[in-house]
Amino acid sequence: MVLDQRPVAGLGxxxxxxxxxxxxxxxxxxxxxxxxxxxxxxxxxxxxxxxRGVEQHGPTTTTTPALTAAGHRHYVYRRRGQPCLRCGTPIQMLRQGALQRTTYFCPVCQR
Ligand SMILES: [Zn+2]
Structure with missing residues (x-):
């Protein structure tokens, strides 16, 4: 699965x-x-x-400046059940791997 951190260790x-x-x-x-x-x-x-995270020296925002200004700091992260900012489909969350870490995603935009 993509969550396997061996190829890209430490990706938060x-x-x-x-x-x-x-x-x-x-x-x-x-x-x-x-x-x-x-x-x-x-x-x-x-x-x-x-x-951007390095430059911001703190909590990371991942959306465009316009979306951030509108109150959307992330596209999917910690947005379970909220509408996708692209298509409106509710964002889903799942747990993966031995550590059961959370992953947030749009089931329509992500294939
Ligand atoms: Zn979507």
Whole structure:
């Protein structure tokens, strides 16, 4: 599963959920079925978010400045049951891995 932290050790829950959303990848997919193109999209989504976190020196916001100004700090993270900011579908949460860490995702936008 994508939550396997061996390839990308230390990727936090916020960046995991938000990066997979921005890359349109369903967190329930097996990691070995993720294409090279999808991995590139995930990389290109997560790295800027992590840099923003460094620059903000504190709680990370992952949405665009306009969405942040409207009160939306994250696209999916900790938004279970709230409407997806893209399609309106309720955000879902699941627990994955031996540690049962939480992952938030849109079941329509992420495939
Ligand atoms: Zn959606």
């Amino acid at each position: 829950n916020i960046f995991k959920s938000e990066g997979l959303f921005l890359a349109d990848i369903d967190p329930r997919r097996a990691a070995q079925n993720i294409t090279a193109e999808e991995l590139d999209r995930l990389w290109e989504a997560v790295i800027p978010l992590m840099w």
